[in-house]
Amino acid sequence: MSAGEQKKRDVSIKDIADMASVSVATVSRVINQNGRYSVETEARVRRIMKEYDYKPNLVARGLRMKKVDTIGVIIPDITNEFFSKIALELQMGLFKQGFAAMICNTNEDGFIENQYIQMLNAQQVSGVIYISGNYDEKREQLNIPTVYIDRRPKDKQTKSKTVIIESNNMQGGYLATRCLCDSNAKRIACISLDSRVSTHEERVNGCKKALKEVGLFFTEQDFVTVQKNTMTEGYQALQRLLLNDQEIDGIFCTSDILAAGALKYLEEAEIEIPSQMRLVGYDDTTLSQSTKLPITTIRQPIAEMGKLAVENILAMVSHEKIEKKEYILPVVLVKRCTT
């Protein structure tokens, strides 16, 4: 194709109408199965459509309908296994229902996130599924149906038509800590992520709750946060912890990546696991299974979360009235070799 050459035109509804000797309105009614038409007309139109492999132009339909069968998916980091698995669930689920997913990776950047929202709005998407990230008041005003996963906008800011889907992070922290205690840890430390969202904080709260319940002493000094979710951070955080407090014999990391880093330090320091030290991570990633000593961890119900998100956003899109809903799904402990 030389510059300026047009793309070969697809066959349009008008072409079909002409070939079937009916009006475009009739073809449209056959496609959408509303209005009235005779069985003969329908047969003829369908035959022609099949013959010419006609596919309605979704852009034209979108313009007329003022919305498009696309759902925006806002994700902070698609290379994170947890998020990519959720994205996969969403995409497959939406696709099965005839919707496209437009996956937008914000890199945890509020500015990029805003731009994406603008774009999704300009694209006339029918809804947005919002996974973690930053809260933006302006976004709310766009008035697009929204489902939140894995994060909780502050209460007073949520509108009536909001659906929140999260797993029970408090319970996760609790289960992890009880497991540490059950394998005889007496002094428990915690490495978590310093994040704008409440997720990791809740896990820490669950941890403290368990400690209080079993009556185990703990000190705030042993509860640290790191800035980035990397193995190096986990490694270094544990190193510092053990320098200050040699009594520590159990560690809860609020992510598997941090736990893998911590485990690496333990291996290098030749600390025996699980006799001298116990370790629990979070998310049941491939990583937690790949280490020589597979890491005990917490598994979130990713498939269910995705399924619920798809169900709810589609219900909202089709104007089924949705009261404000919050799903808090249970997590499970996956016991491996570090406890």
Add this chain to the structure above:
Amino acid sequence: MSAGEQKKRDVSIKDIADMASVSVATVSRVINQNGRYSVETEARVRRIMKEYDYKPNLVARGLRMKKVDTIGVIIPDITNEFFSKIALELQMGLFKQGFAAMICNTNEDGFIENQYIQMLNAQQVSGVIYISGNYDEKREQLNIPTVYIDRRPKDKQTKSKTVIIESNNMQGGYLATRCLCDSNAKRIACISLDSRVSTHEERVNGCKKALKEVGLFFTEQDFVTVQKNTMTEGYQALQRLLLNDQEIDGIFCTSDILAAGALKYLEEAEIEIPSQMRLVGYDDTTLSQSTKLPITTIRQPIAEMGKLAVENILAMVSHEKIEKKEYILPVVLVKRCTT
């Protein structure tokens, strides 16, 4: 909103035109900076646009232009770290140029892939970036600009306007094998993936080339393939290999996941690394860094591949004439503790 209630209408170009007391044509010309208009008119129009936070309706524009500033990205498995990293590169790169990426996950399923292609076509996407997956002749006929990454459609089937971007898999296999030899391996085995695409096969070819070059004996028995890219498969494959041939003292796995599985077996069998056995993986994933003994591996230039893909697809979309191009990018050996 009750059922059937309309979404609040965005401000349209007509509204802007009315407020600025000009015609819609003039507003359009200001937006697209073509045609002629006075500086005063422009200033007025721009002021009103900003005041009302006007954003052009991309669907309407798409209908008129017969194409949309969206690029489809076909990916076999977004939860695979290599693919998700590429997807991330593509998405960020396209977004910076004002294009949206529509990421489609095929799960290696040809049927789903076909459906996605149909959808992308109906959505009027300007181009498609195609990562691995199945080859489909029908798709080619759609005549959308396409860039292939990491896979090579058969030569006679490619059209003139095709761009292929891949890394040098042959070189990767070669480097990996040379590294095994350099750390004194004498009998080398290879575990690779049985895939429809040539990628892994090429890596094996590189391996054999290196063996011939250094004059090392090898037998086809020691070159096995597995069906799925999982740690378990790697574990079992190595187990079988060592049962048949106790001489093996070096292993090349064509993916890090397989290598991690193999490493696990070696650890359990208490085989000394790297004195008794050497191991090289492929892709430089987080996994390869997380094991107690970090795995020597091959790194592909993901960022460059993504950048090239974006550059080329945008050039094709804007009708710059592109001759058939093939990029074969060099890979690097990342030496760690298993060699």
Add this chain to the structure above:
DNA sequence: TTTAGTAGGAAAATCGTTTTTTGTATTATG
């Protein structure tokens, strides 16, 4: 036979843009 009702489908309006065509001042040129 007239009238009303209904089935089937055509015609036209609409969605929000871009682009071509047309029109009208104003300026330049002979």
Add this chain to the structure above:
DNA sequence: CATAATACAAAAAACGATTTTCCTACTAAA
């Protein structure tokens, strides 16, 4: 002063669908 050229911008046509309105036969009831 008449005419041509130019600058600016309005009007209208497209893009491909959906949906409302309207028209024409035909059938059924009075």
